[in-house]
Amino acid sequence: MIRVGQGFDVHKFEEGRPLIIGGITIPHERGLAGHSDADVLLHTITDAALGAIGEGDIGRHFPDTDEAFKDADSAVLLEKIWQLVNERGYQLGNIDCTVIAERPKMSPHIEAIQARVAELLKADISQVNVKATTSEKLGFTGREEGIAAMATILLTKQ
Numbered sequence: 001m002i003r004v005g006q007g008f009d010v011h012k013f014e015e016g017r018p019l020i021i022g023g024i025t026i027p028h029e030r031g032l033a034g035h036s037d038a039d040v041l042l043h044t045i046t047d048a049a050l051g052a053i054g055e056g057d058i059g060r061h062f063p064d065t066d067e068a069f070k071d072a073d074s075a076v077l078l079e080k081i082w083q084l085v086n087e088r089g090y091q092l093g094n095i096d097c098t099v100i101a102e103r104p105k106m107s108p109h110i111e112a113i114q115a116r117v118a119e120l121l122k123a124d125i126s127q128v129n130v131k132a133t134t135s136e137k138l139g140f141t142g143r144e145e146g147i148a149a150m151a152t153i154l155l156t157k158q
């Protein structure tokens, strides 16, 4: 049995916060705003996983009105959802992600992000692909107002 899911998320920049993408803290002059640590890529992956098992979205499981999730580590949120995925009998087939950011340059951090995502999804790094693109200075990402991320996930069940 196979199931597919897709995710998309956006967070705007905010001064005075660390920039955390894919569970890795990336040196940059500002971070992203959010109720949690605002890890736009891990939120996208969480949504893709939830979509694949037909379980709604991240906000349904971890409402941004709940103080319990204030400044939450998004890796912990993804681990909880991945436990649900595993309980349903699914493992990772593969995941492909895109981070849309004018800056910072993501390429020096891609391998560390892929390794961290693989660890969170109990998979091999060869099953995880993370890409980055600018939006050629167009739109909110191009104006460096925020960062967007997309993911497509394939789950497999023996």
Ligand SMILES: Nc1ccn([C@@H]2O[C@H](COP(=O)(O)O)[C@@H](O)[C@H]2O)c(=O)n1
Pocket: 100, 101, 102, 103, 104, 105, 106, 107, 108, 132, 133, 134, 135, 136
């Ligand atoms: N934040 C980013 C954006 C892009 N990259 C890398 O640069 C390549 C070219 O980007 P274009 O938007 O001009 O297509 C892209 O393929 C990435 O390898 C990056 O590292 N960080």
Ligand SMILES: C[C@@]1(CO)OP(=O)(O)OP(=O)(O)OC[C@H]1O
Pocket: 009, 033, 034, 035, 036, 037, 038, 039, 043, 058, 059, 062, 063, 064, 065, 069, 070, 071, 072
């Ligand atoms: C993760 C949660 C919960 O802390 O908060 P945010 O960091 O604001 O993230 P978002 O992608 O808007 O949606 C899910 C939220 O409920």
